[in-house]
Amino acid sequence: MKAIDDFLTRHAYPRWALQAVFFDMDGVLFDSMPYHAYAWAKTFRNHGFEFSEYDAYLNEGRTGESVINEYFLKTHGRPATKAESDMLYAEKGRYFIECGAVKPVAHVQELLHRLKAQGLDIYIVTGSAQQSLFDTLNTHFPGIFVREKMVTAFDVTHGKPDPEPYLTALRKAAVQPWQAMVVENAPLGVRSAVAAGIFTIAVNTGILQPHELRNAGADIVLNSMDALTALLPNLISTKA
Secondary structure (H helix, E strand, O other), rough: OHHHHHHHHHHHHEEEEEEEEOOOOOOEEEOOOEEEHHHHHHHHHHOOOOOOHHHHHEEOEOOHHHHHHHHHHHHHHOOOOOOHHHHHHHHHHHHHHHHHOOOOOOHHHHHHHHHOOOEEEEEEEOOOOOOOOOHHHHOOOOOOOOOHEEOOOHHHOOOOOOOOOHHHHHHOOOOOHEEEEEEEEOHHHHHHHOOOOOEEEOOOOOOOHHHHHHHHOOOOOOOOOOHHHHHOOOHOOOOO
């Protein structure tokens, strides 16, 4: 497969030997980004910031504190105080909850079951700090995820686009970069995975223009989980 051959050549890796797949959560497993985008945009606009729903997609993967600080610096020339950050994040959370329950991304269930049937390790790599994250995953994807195979905001010092989340996943999975694959949907997540030296597939489940994901460094850009499921035989045919 050309994308894999190019990836191996670029990094001077010895071979392709897929053993683990690292999934982002929002926009990859759950169709939650429209809610997050609405909540962020409404919150920021309430407080006089210029921030669109498209901006929310571009910033997906950052911690809430990081997003708030960036826009405080742009608007006020200073980072937010803790009180300001906590207030805005709580407001955003209320708007998000008002949107109602989120559903899994279309056809991601089949993809996960196909990967599990192949004996591949499946990990979550998310900037989320939800204490109930595992229960939420287990409710929607029973039997797929385990607590020990998760990297969350509690496991890292630097969130996406820093490579630390995916480097942490490599360590947890005890695999080399050429033995893993990342499934992302956001430019910052793609940048994080690419910086960690991992083969990265971007599935554009939101409103972004595809070039945003290609420019972030994705090895492959797709427009649905169906397309990724169809591609699986090419990705696992040389699995060690």
